[in-house]
Amino acid sequence: MTTSPAVAQEFVAFAVEAGVLRFGEFKTKAGRLSPYFFNAGLFDDGAKLGRLAQFYAQTLIASGLQFDMIFGPAYKGITLAAAVAMELARMGRNVPYAYNRKEAKDHGEGGTLVGAPVKGRVLIIDDVISAGTSVRESIAMIQAAGATPCGVTIALDRQEKAAEGGVDKPWSAVQYVTRELGLPVVPIATLTDLLQYLRSGSNSALGEHVERVDAYRQRYGI
Template identity: 80%
Template sequence: MTTPTTAPADALAQEFVQFAVESGVLRFGEFKTKAGRLSPYFFNAGLFDDGAKLGRLAGFYARRLLASGIEFDLLFGPAYKGISLAAAVAIELARAGRNVPFAYNRKEAKDHGEGGTLVGAPVKGRVLIIDDVISAGTSVRESIAMITAAGATPVGVAIALDRQEKATENGQDAPWSAVQWVREHLNLQISAIATLADLLQYLQATQAPDLAAHLPRVAAYRDRYGV
């Protein structure tokens, strides 16, 4: 089993994990992933489903981005989850003194009005993609295609949680994660509010016995599928 980490705790990540657990967005049990794995935890950003939770989530994104050093001129939210995320993060960045335009895409092109698939600010300059997680990189590649077609430059992806687990390729475990693949093959910077390592630190430090009880299974999952 994974031994307890000795790395200093990331305060922002620990605060976020606690928030996700308390909001019921990060749950423990047995969940089947897209790859067919039985995961002992499940993160569903769609459950940040009211104004207070979405606003606080966006605040975490904004704080992480402002500290990341990533230089960007526009936020881009891929349909559908990314739309509300990009809008909310733009609001929180503006509150922090960094007013950034945002845009998003439609799943189907509109043939009247302004037309096209892109909505919002003109897609130009250095573009940061806002999403919840990177599962296979498919959404990122689709976003890159739209951004580059508009004449802009994708520079990074901001996500809530990096699961830090092996991607699958042709039904087999790959030696890299989807996040690593996006960083190395698509040459994009990644800003994650928290990672699986942060979740393990949270479970190691918690004083709640019902939460601490999940540590062995989450650690075993990391040992088997982690990168």
């Protein structure tokens, strides 16, 4: 699924201004030297989180994806699920949300799931999909609760080849989730959108990074 080009460009600009999307040289989990880094943990105040939630909510509504509730995998997904549920309610689409604990609680209500009962069509929300591990774990928890995973929404699709054991695969983590796990993925923006933003000249200070980001995509992109 694709996002509105205008919304995607606005989101990339916002991520740059918020210091969440940075350029330089960063080592990824796959051991690659990436010319950019997206750290959703830096949406770290009320204004930034609220704006992020608006982008998620706008993207989800525009996608037409049908879901009954939101599930946020620990840890980043917890804050995202809560914030997006609030924004959707503000926009007239009130849905429940739930999340998981990393360790089961053996007192009180117990268990690993917190929040609304997990049932119906469940949308998983996260910042990015690096290897699909978090999505697989979320699917297992949702299905164990008797509900149906119906899709995943993320902030940025890196459109980058997955790597296992140091070997590049001919598919991305997002493609893996779509093809192998059978779930549609709804990103707010993609690496294509990021490159378009850099090439647009709307932020002249970032023009020097176009070639490096493009070269990285030529090498590792899908």
